[in-house]
Amino acid sequence: MNDPVATARHWLDLGRHDQALAALDRLSGEDATGYPAVSLRATALWMADRNAEAARIAEQGLAVYGPDPGLLSVLGGAYRELGRREAAERALLDGLALEPESTQLLCTYAHVCIDVGQLDKAAALIERAAALEPDDAQVAAIRTLHAIASGDISGAQRLGREALAADPESTTARGMYGAAAAAGGDVGPAYQALRGAAADRPDNAAFVEAALDARVAAHPLLRPLVPLQRLGPLKVWLAVIVVILGLRWAGLLPLAGALGACWFLFAVYSWVAPPLVRKWLRRR
Secondary structure (H helix, E strand, C coil): CCCHHHHHHHHHHCCCHHHHHHHHCCCCCHHHHCHHHHHHHHHHHHHCCCHHHHHHHHHHHHHHHCCCHHHHHHHHHHHHHCCCHHHHHHHHHHHHHHCCCCHHHHHHHHHHHHHCCCHHHHHHHHHHHHHHCCCCHHHHHHHHHHHHHCCCHHHHHHHHHHHHHHCCCCHHHHHHHHHHHHHCCCHHHHHHHHHHHHHHCCCCHHHHHHHHHHHHHCCHHHHHHHHHHHHCHHHHHHHHHHHHHHHHHCCCHHHHHHHHHHHHHHHHHHHHHHHHHHHHHHHC
């Protein structure tokens, strides 16, 4: 392809934002500031997790070309990543007012709602997106995140397994499966899946950080913490307290005291060991 814009669009369709940006860098003059180039550049920067730059380009494009669903989608997504959730919501609502059947806008807005705990609202947005494109990978991914946020770990794992079975080479499917496995405390499978996703997209900060989290959780030194990861700290704490109180009630004070001391040491280990392992792995 000799047309840099067409080349950039081709690379974005393949998920290669680096190649898309390289193609756009070949443009000059009015071609470099035209709507197609601005829209594609903002999208590529957002895909590259260069969110501040993506937001700036999208803002400039909106100032020149007026309201546009694509630019507003990028702006809302970039704002969300930057933690500017109110601004993200405004941008996404403006985009949906222009294009109410945009799966991209609906899923990104659902992600914002999940971030702030508005799970019912997020569910409604996801259902709207699924009705439009039931087989869309982004819809499946945001549905998995919603299941995790809602505490439906088994549902999230089912979605992750289905996505991975449908396309074992999909980076999105690996990320979905890894996130669901990590939420359920299956640290080994979680690390394998997230490591694959991070290898596919080494420029994706979310995948890289999630892979590191899973690598830390799967480290042999942290295997004693698996019950905390699988059952959740609250359930384990309550179970231990009930057992200690039961032993005291039964008159087994020495055993209750020994269990309490062991639990205290375990609690200290669970607080100290993970950050030390993470620090050590980062240095390697």
